[in-house]
């Protein structure tokens with residue numbers, strides 16, 4: 396079902412036209428495919444077992460008398476080809492799934508997972524940031540001397556005082572505050588389509604890169620790979636940053652992430668931000684007793700403005716105990732993109748979004764578990780970020796091909812739970828838009844979400 400012959404033309408420019416005859420790139424690509432599909436321990440083992448496996452020989456187009464290539468040809472081919480060929484293999488599997496009707500394209504799920512680098516914790520050196528930077532620079536210079544075509548190393552944003560001398564691209568990170576010690580790791584980000592769990596976009600970063608930073612690149616990649624525009628994106632709380640909400644709304648995508656706590660005063664019995672009405676005309680907030688909170692403090696880094704009430708007025712207010720514990724006047728923080736944020740948060744609270752988040756747990760965890768149980772997903776086979784990216788592309792391609800052939804395991808069950816949430820959501824939408832309108836958001840600035848009925852009711 397999969398055509399590997401495109402590899403021949405795709406990497407032709409990396410070979411010379413005289414000298415020894417090379418191993419056919421199609422055979423090498425198929426061997427790398429087998430390495431993951433059959434979960435073989437190493438490339439040496441793969442080549443050693445090749446003469447014993449008639450099915451592998453048939454797949455490669457070899458006869459019983461053909462000599463297997465040397466295992467070192469595989470690593471040389473990866474260095475010679477770079478990552479583009481493997482990306483193309485992955486993109487082709489996505490497009491085949493689209494043609495087979497396995498991809499809806501409008502609703503996607505997003506998650507990331509840490510992958511152990513092929514480096515031990517003993518390889519990690521601790522020093523001051525300047526020394527670590529010099530060690531990294533020395534590694535980079537040495538690599539450029541060996542091969543100028545190598546992609547640049549990953550930049551570690553955190554842990555500037557640690558470096559693994561085995562794989563300097565993989566920063567030391569732990570899986571969470573209570574989940575073991577830190578070790579060199581990469582992070583795999585993937586986007587999975589809602590209909591059948593086809594992987595439509597993949598990214599690999601250093602382990603300390605936040606998941607939210609990969610939303611925009613993955614959305615772009617998904618739309619390029621499938622030719623479909625995303626209407627709803629489902630993610631966990633890790634994706635729920637203000638920037639993510641606002642950027643998705645600006646792109647016309649409904650964020651179905653776990654709702655974040657809006658900025659401003661939190662619970663503990665005091666009035667929340669929802670108890671204050673924003674007056675767009677005068678750019679003030681109006682408190683429950685009708686006093687006006689004016690913009691006073693501007694936070695460039697947080698992109699927020701604090702609206703503050705007159706402290707003399709608050710001191711005499713009968714509702715002061717329910718409003719603030721501050722000795723100065725009550726303040727309310729407003730993000731500079733508050734209107735988009737309010738719309739995004741309202742989408743995240745819809746019943747449809749809650750149902751999508753329940754489905755996401757089953758779909759994403761199933762996708763990662765399938766990769767971990769069958770395709771050596773949780774540990775890097777090779778060192779350096781560009782090689783880890785190749786591993787992730789091959790695993791994603793293998794999973795999509797398994798989906799295409801209908802040979803995946805339990806997580807194949809593509810049907811939704813019995814209770815379809817869409818009807819419930821449709822019933823809730825007018826109420827949501829009315830609430831957003833009352834809260835001050837200009838919903839008419841987001842025509843991509845409005846149909847005529849909803850717009851009329853909200854107005």
Ligand code: SF4
Nearest residue numbers: 682709712715718725
């Ligand atoms: S304490 Fe100040 S801000 Fe709060 S309700 Fe009273 S006057 Fe309004």
